[in-house]
Amino acid sequence: MFISVAQAAETAAENAEAVGFFQNPESWVAITWLIVVVLLAKPVFKGITKGLDDRRDRIKERLAEAERLRDEAQEMLATYQKKQRDAMKEAEEIVAQAKAEAERLAKQAAADLDELVKRREQQAIDRINQAEAEATREVRNKAVEIAVAATGKLVADTLSADKANDLIDAAIKDLPNRLH
Numbered sequence: 001m002f003i004s005v006a007q008a009a010e011t012a013a014e015n016a017e018a019v020g021f022f023q024n025p026e027s028w029v030a031i032t033w034l035i036v037v038v039l040l041a042k043p044v045f046k047g048i049t050k051g052l053d054d055r056r057d058r059i060k061e062r063l064a065e066a067e068r069l070r071d072e073a074q075e076m077l078a079t080y081q082k083k084q085r086d087a088m089k090e091a092e093e094i095v096a097q098a099k100a101e102a103e104r105l106a107k108q109a110a111a112d113l114d115e116l117v118k119r120r121e122q123q124a125i126d127r128i129n130q131a132e133a134e135a136t137r138e139v140r141n142k143a144v145e146i147a148v149a150a151t152g153k154l155v156a157d158t159l160s161a162d163k164a165n166d167l168i169d170a171a172i173k174d175l176p177n178r179l180h
Contacts (some may be wrong), residue, residue, distance in 0.1 A: 021027050155164065 155167075
């Protein structure tokens with residue numbers, strides 16, 4: 001059986017040399033295969049190209065979206081950084097104002113304290129002067145009382161009754177001049 005197949009192949013090879021290109025069935029199979037491939041290649045190529053174009057477009061859209069999101073993120077970052085800088089600047093201004101206000105209040109408190117001390121000191125001096133005047137008045141009144149009592153006793157001891165009546169009459173006459 002192997003021998004007959006080998007012989008048939010040998011015979012076919014010899015006959016193939018004698019047969020033309022278009023009479024050989026293998027040539028027609030090759031031509032048909034090429035025609036099918038050419039006919040199918042165009043739609044398949046279009047499908048592959050369309051799929052690749054669609055994929056390219058989706059990738060471009062994703063890249064554009066990513067770029068847009070990155071730009072938004074950059075803008076938001078810049079906005080928040082600006083807000084943070086503004087907040088820090090405002091906080092520094094508030095601290096500076098608070099320090100200035102504290103210094104002003106400290107100066108005002110020191111001035112008020114100095115004024116209070118001066119006022120209290122003046123009140124103490126006034127009380128001392130008043131107490132001194134009161135003491136002087138009391139001493140003078142006491143001296144007058146003692147002098148009057150001593151004079152009264154001296155007059156009573158040394159003055160006669162006639163002379164005492166003359167002095168009383170003179171004092172009564174002089175009284176209107178002393179009252180006005």
